[in-house]
Amino acid sequence: MGKPRFHVVSLGCAKNTVDSESMAALLQSSGYGATDDPQRADVVIVNTCGFIGPAKEESLRVLRELAEVKRPGQLLLAAGCLTQRYGAEVVAQAPGVDGVLGTRRWADVVEVVRELRREGRTAPVYHLPEAGPVMMDLPGIPRRAVQGASAYLKIADGCRRPCAFCAIPLIKGTAVSRAPAAILDEAAALGRLGVREINLIAQDTTDYGWDLGIKDGLATLLTDLLQAAPAVDWFRILYAYPGYVTPHLIETMAANPRLLPYLDMPLQHAHPDTLRRMRRPANIDWVHRTIESMRQAMPDLALRTTFIVGYPGESEAEFETLLGFVNEMRFDRVGVFTFSFEPGTTSEPLGDPVPADVKEERRGRLMAAQQAISLRKNQAFVGRTLPVLIEGQGDGLSLGRSYRDAPEIDGMVVVKGAAPVGAMVPVLITGALEYDLSGRVTSQGA
Ligand code: SF4
Incomplete structure (x- = not known):
């Protein structure tokens, strides 16, 4: 008899992919082997996403499909954000799920399998703490996901920001940073593996180190990463929070070509009233000043952002402000999402009053404006x-x-x-x- 096998389906964002890799490493260290074929697996894990409505639907669909073709003796585990948020409801909606791990308890995966294999077990097993911080490091367990010569490296998880539309703080709890030494060791190991690009991820990378009492933690970490992983050509920052891109961070990025002149800074809106209802930083002057100083320091800066249209109370005038802002700021990349009503968030009392067709129409207009800008920005690179x-x-x-x-x-x-x-x-x-x-x-x- 060969060793038992597991198969992981990772849904949602790169932060989830990293947790999937960490669960895989834990199973491997307990004697399990990975398989690409769920039918051959003894344990199938779906690392779910529960961020917004369509992601929840997809997670439930995948769980139901796998439950339908489950072999006798095969275990089906639901892990990740959806399960952290909805727990037993996930099992009710996808009968056949044997075990449930919250996103804060990914490290319990081996323990859950053991409990499920115990003789006489009939009910599903739940590892779902409702409070407390997300788990970050375990000795010897990687917190990164490698795809060819590129890797995502998790530097923190959880979020302490108050954004009214967002369920992440409910799901993951407050921000928890990894110890700098653990990140530097892992980056060095990635460099030795031949990784050329490291993408730093967290819910909010600019908050890195705050809980550890480190001032300007991201800039300090970047400087240390350059030394620790000399073989890595590119370091990229994803998910920065407006207001926390400091002059020191800008100087650090501008001074080191291996720190890419690329920033992903989700702004979510540009009208101060919408931003206030979103409980997001509403100081648009800061955004103008910071983008200007970044572009001065890094003339080739590639700036990515995301916006939400159709947020409760978004008037046509508020939307027009956003459209004008996008035309003026000329971002390199823009993602546009329609507002997704999330029960339990602080925006819940505002309801979801903007009709779906209005949301879609605004999304289409914003995307069309950005596409013209993106094309012109891309054309400027011809000949370089x-x-x-x-x-x-x-x-x-x-x-x-x-x-x-x-x-x-x-x-x-x-x-x-x-x-x-x-x-x-x-x-x-x-x-x-x-x-x-x-x-x-x-x-x-x-
Ligand atoms: S910064 Fe805001 S939108 Fe982003 S994860 Fe935190 S609470 Fe959610």
């Missing part, structure tokens, strides 16, 4: 040479990303010919679309 991290090949083409493209959320660079996967190559940009660039490998330095 950019270093591109190659991630795949096929049909005489290679696919990669430049510093302007975070994995999974931004565009690609389509390169003529077969460039080696995992290599960083200089590419002369010859074409531009709204999201993607195209070009060919050149001998000129990037």
